[in-house]
Amino acid sequence: xxxxxxxxxxxxxxxxxxxxxxxxxxxxxxxxxxxxxxxxxxxxxxxxxxxxxxxxxxxxxxxxxxxxxxxxxxxxxxxxxxxxxxxxxxxxxxxxxxxxxxxxxxxxxxxxxxxxxxxxxxxxxxxxxxxxxxxxxxxxxxxxxxxxxxxxxxxxxxxxxxxxxxxxxxxxxxxxxxxxxxxxxxxxxxxxxxxxxxxxxxxxxxxxxxxxxxxxxxxxxxxxxxxxxxxxxxxxxxxxxxxxxxxxxxxxxxxxxxxxxxxxxxxxxxxxxxxxxxxxxxxxxxxxxxxxxxxx
Amino acid sequence: xxxxxxxxxxxxxxxxxxxxxxxxxxxxxxxxxxxxxxxxxxxxxxxxxxxxxxxxxxxxxxxxxxxxxxxxxxxxxxxxxxxxxxxxxxxxxxxxxxxxxxxxxxxxxxxxxxxxxxxxxxxxxxxxxxxxxxxxxxxxxxxxxxxxxxxxxxxxxxxxxxxxxxxxxxxxxxxxxxxxxxxxxxxxxxxxxxxxxxxxxxxxxxxxxxxxxxxxxxxxxxxxxxxxxxxxxxxxxxxxxxxxxxxxxxxxxxxxxxxxxxxxxxxxxxxxxxxxxxxxxxxxxxxxxxxxxxxx
Numbered sequence: 125x126x127x128x129x130x131x132x133x134x135x136x137x138x139x140x141x142x143x144x145x146x147x148x149x150x151x152x153x154x155x156x157x158x159x160x161x162x163x164x165x166x167x168x169x170x171x172x173x174x175x176x177x178x179x180x181x182x183x184x185x186x187x188x189x190x191x192x193x194x195x196x197x198x199x200x201x202x203x204x205x206x207x208x209x210x211x212x213x214x215x216x217x218x219x220x221x222x223x224x225x226x227x228x229x230x231x232x233x234x235x236x237x238x239x240x241x242x243x244x245x246x247x248x249x250x251x252x253x254x255x256x257x258x259x260x261x262x263x264x265x266x267x268x269x270x271x272x273x274x275x276x277x278x279x280x281x282x283x284x285x286x287x288x289x290x291x292x293x294x295x296x297x298x299x300x301x302x303x304x305x306x307x308x309x310x311x312x313x314x315x316x317x318x319x320x321x322x323x324x325x326x327x328x329x330x331x332x333x334x335x336x337x338x339x340x341x342x343x344x345x346x347x348x349x350x351x352x353x354x355x356x357x358x359x360x361x362x363x364x365x366x367x368x369x370x371x372x373x374x375x376x377x378x379x380x381x382x383x384x385x386x387x388x389x390x391x392x393x394x395x396x397x398x399x400x401x402x403x404x405x406x407x408x409x410x411x412x413x414x415x416x417x418x419x420x
Numbered sequence: 421x422x423x424x425x426x427x428x429x430x431x432x433x434x435x436x437x438x439x440x441x442x443x444x445x446x447x448x449x450x451x452x453x454x455x456x457x458x459x460x461x462x463x464x465x466x467x468x469x470x471x472x473x474x475x476x477x478x479x480x481x482x483x484x485x486x487x488x489x490x491x492x493x494x495x496x497x498x499x500x501x502x503x504x505x506x507x508x509x510x511x512x513x514x515x516x517x518x519x520x521x522x523x524x525x526x527x528x529x530x531x532x533x534x535x536x537x538x539x540x541x542x543x544x545x546x547x548x549x550x551x552x553x554x555x556x557x558x559x560x561x562x563x564x565x566x567x568x569x570x571x572x573x574x575x576x577x578x579x580x581x582x583x584x585x586x587x588x589x590x591x592x593x594x595x596x597x598x599x600x601x602x603x604x605x606x607x608x609x610x611x612x613x614x615x616x617x618x619x620x621x622x623x624x625x626x627x628x629x630x631x632x633x634x635x636x637x638x639x640x641x642x643x644x645x646x647x648x649x650x651x652x653x654x655x656x657x658x659x660x661x662x663x664x665x666x667x668x669x670x671x672x673x674x675x676x677x678x679x680x681x682x683x684x685x686x687x688x689x690x691x692x693x694x695x696x697x698x699x700x701x702x703x704x705x706x707x708x709x710x711x712x713x714x715x716x
Binding site: 151152153155156203207210211212213226230231232233234235236238239240242243244246247250251253254259266267269270273274276277280281282283284285287288298301302 | 447448449451452499503506507508509522526527528529530531532534535536538539540542543546547549550555562563565566569570572573576577578579580581583584594597598
């Protein structure tokens with residue numbers, strides 16, 4: 125398996141699926157739809173939908189059955205980015221090298237575009253559940269939707285803790301709580317959702333949940349490292365902002381070298397959980413390494 | 421039936437139910453929860469949950485079975501108010517005579533409190549669906565949830581059109597489109613949800629939908645009239661703002677007298693749809709009159 129080829133194949137599938145939604149037309153709220161599309165299709169690693177799909181693929185092959193859920197999780201992620209970037213929260217002008225939603229459009233549009241994307245994610249899944257006849261399948265979908273709603277709840281709580289403690293010294297415990305929720309929850313949710321949708325056993329779901337927790341933490345530590353020493357051109361956003369704002373991150377709290385060591389350790393732990401899983405786990409192993417080694 | 425007594429009884433039930441949710445505790449996001457409670461319990465007419473419950477009561481007596489849905493619709497309504505009040509949208513300092521969420525807390529908290537209330541509404545209902553065994557009941561709940569997600573989608577679109585056209589002259593068609601969505605959608609949704617949850621026939625649901633459309637429009641026209649000539653003390657918010665901001669309303673577009681005439685006509689139409697319905701429709705008739713005659 126060539127990991128990069130696989131990864132790009134998934135990204136292509138997801139972008140194609142995303143492109144089917146929020147078709148703009150001559151309705152009075154057309155610019156709102158445009159702004160939703162703008163942020164949704166502004167690039168991005170598509171990590172969350174990929175996790176959902178590859179988690180599903182550990183147990184079942186008919187991955188197209190979970191496309192709507194992959195689309196929904198990316199919409200939720202996009203909603204959270206649009207709102208985080210707002211003047212009232214992080215006040216960021218650029219995201220992925222492009223103007224943020226409120227800079228490209230305006231603040232009112234960005235608030236409503238975020239709200240609407242969150243709601244659209246639910247609407248797509250609920251509509252899918254509504255049209256599912258098979259009882260077992262229907263129940264799995266409801267369970268997956270519940271995981272999503274729980275993940276979003278935790279993500280918002282984490283984001284709140286992040287804004288609340290900006291510029292304040294916080295304990296390692298709080299830092300972990302913040303990230304477990306802010307970033308971790310929406311990495312854990314798609315992994316669990318994929319497994320639930322595929323009808324995995326509870327024991328397998330638990331194991332995957334552990335893997336997801338590890339890579340979620342790794343993802344955040346890497347983000348903090350890139351925010352400190354990344355390449356602004358490659359990242360598409362300013363570097364060094366966290367320190368300036370007095371944000372408490374793994375780098376500002378533990379120092380760069382310790383943060384790197386933590387990232388190595390946690391990645392190895394994640395790989396150990398998944399490595400003897402089954403033949404399809406190879407991609408998830410490579411994905412853990414990709415999270416560790418990415419430069420954007 | 422004494423309408424005011426009935427109304428207050430419903431409000432009491434709803435406030436008691438709402439009070440059970442978002443219990444604050446010693447978690448790091450405690451202030452976020454406080455701010456959600458603050459706005460949720462800041463008074464309000466509780467029109468949407470009352471509509472849901474009384475629509476349900478047309479067909480079934482065990483109204484406590486739809487309490488969670490009544491709570492959810494009020495959370496959605498509260499989310500929409502918090503976001504509408506934000507500096508980036510209406511920039512209002514007061515709501516129901518109390519400081520708006522972002523004035524009482526701060527902007528970041530208000531954005532996240534709104535997001536979180538919207539999500540919480542979904543989570544409560546999804547959790548209820550997840551724990552429902554009976555297939556028929558489960559399907560009704562899913563249908564009701566779909567109505568909710570559709571209503572929210574339309575509400576956000578309407579709010580967008582409202583902000584987009586502020587200060588611009590718009591056609592009567594656009595004004596109607598805006599209100600049908602902005603206010604109407606979240607009045608129609610609970611009426612339909614109540615009927616769906618109670619297992620009403622499609623013909624009955626359609627009739628109720630028509631009633632809801634009429635009172636939704638009446639509600640908006642009355643709001644516009646109150647915004648122009650209401651008592652600031654009673655309303656708990658400034659009067660005359662719409663005109664100052666160049667907002668296009670039924671009053672600014674058609675004049676006060678015409679707006680009053682429209683309100684009378686539409687209320688009569690709503691009552692005609694429901695009046696020979698069944699013995700429980702008396703409350704909904706009185707409610708249409710209450711919407712017309714309210715002073716806040």
